[in-house]
Amino acid sequence: MSSSLPLIRTVNVMRYVTPLREGGSLPAIAEADDDFLYVLKFRGAGQGIKALIAELIGGELARMIGLKMPEIVFANLDPAFGRTEPDEEIQDLLKASTGLNLALHYLSGAITFDPAVTNVEAKLASQIVWLDCLLTNVDRTVRNTNMLMWHKELWLIDFGASLYFHHTWSNWEEQAKRPFALVKDHVLLCKATELDAVDAEMRALLTPERLQSVVELIPDEWLTEWPSGESAEEVRQVYTRFLQLRIASSEIFLKEAQNARTSRF
Template structure:
């Protein structure tokens, strides 16, 4: 069974912003002396992007894909006071509390569909996973994949699970397929979709998914503007994933047709 053991660290140094990302993540150092890419709760899509990032990353790990270690990161209010850039200052101010960090892969390069080499099985698993979690942001324009030590690593799942931006009609998404898979950066190399689907079905069961969902911090799920509470949201994420797994044959066929 896939064990979920997420460490919590404290940010001790804010090093620099990464301006190529829409949400402006940053490079930080933590009290364990490692460098991380921090995803801020105060950025555009807020805590929901952190939830999507976390769920997408840990589901990918559960099916044997490479994902940098994810950690919960405490950010205190001292950093915004020392930051000269106003835009970054606001971001730091609105992000005090628990954020999400990805272990920084030093000297990793962005996946390039024309040059980078990746196994067909890995590509197929990523395509199916992104169909399952409705990840609209893994395109040639923005692959959100890294090559590190000659292996393909998944980063940035923050645009997945987009149903959670409107809790009033989330159930309408349960039976939908994922036509946007046609734009997936790995679709061309995903030649083992049937085999990948069988592996995913053997690795992702209700208990594994539930264990991942249960680790989402309560404060990320708390929003007074939402019509449902944190427990109901956890149940909704589980129901969504189980519904998508039941649809896996439809999603595979859709991806094959798009190829």
């Protein structure tokens, strides 16, 4: 497992290649000034900045505990970028996303994970289920696994529907201690037979300092004019404290996951 936190690179978007018309956020494949292709997540789409924050925190925590994640980068979008786009919906999205967005390195040739085809070992399944419970990730189901197979390895690709406490925000302490009932629909729950061992391992690995180091990656640009009026630093403190409290109370979501697994399998 890797306990180090890589720096997040910043690239400039040079070319809009094609939309990925999956879900409501309308991500796209785009080319950056480093000549690589990325799956670009727009600040002007769907849940906006909060989805990008969830993607950043979830992806970097996954990487920190040793799970496979494409490189995450910050992606600058110039105000003039969308002027020549003929599709009005996409043009509006590009105009609303001027500034700093988020992108994941495009895994060319990857295929969608199919639980009927690929067997996932118990330890890996337990790590993914545990992390999704920590982050309250509602979007890792059979209908939409948000995982890819690339070079015969399992890669996670989407945490944008995580940390949904931040859409209400004011009761974050209460939400940090809630079980995660939707774990019953998790695509890997049937394989997650090592949750107790993984819980002990994750609690030791994800220290308050490491959690804070991930949260500190959130750019100031995403935290200005926060709806509750808090400063960027105050917002980061809430995210950090939420994660710390949720890990300290992990027996709550761990029990929910184990009970759901017993009931289903």
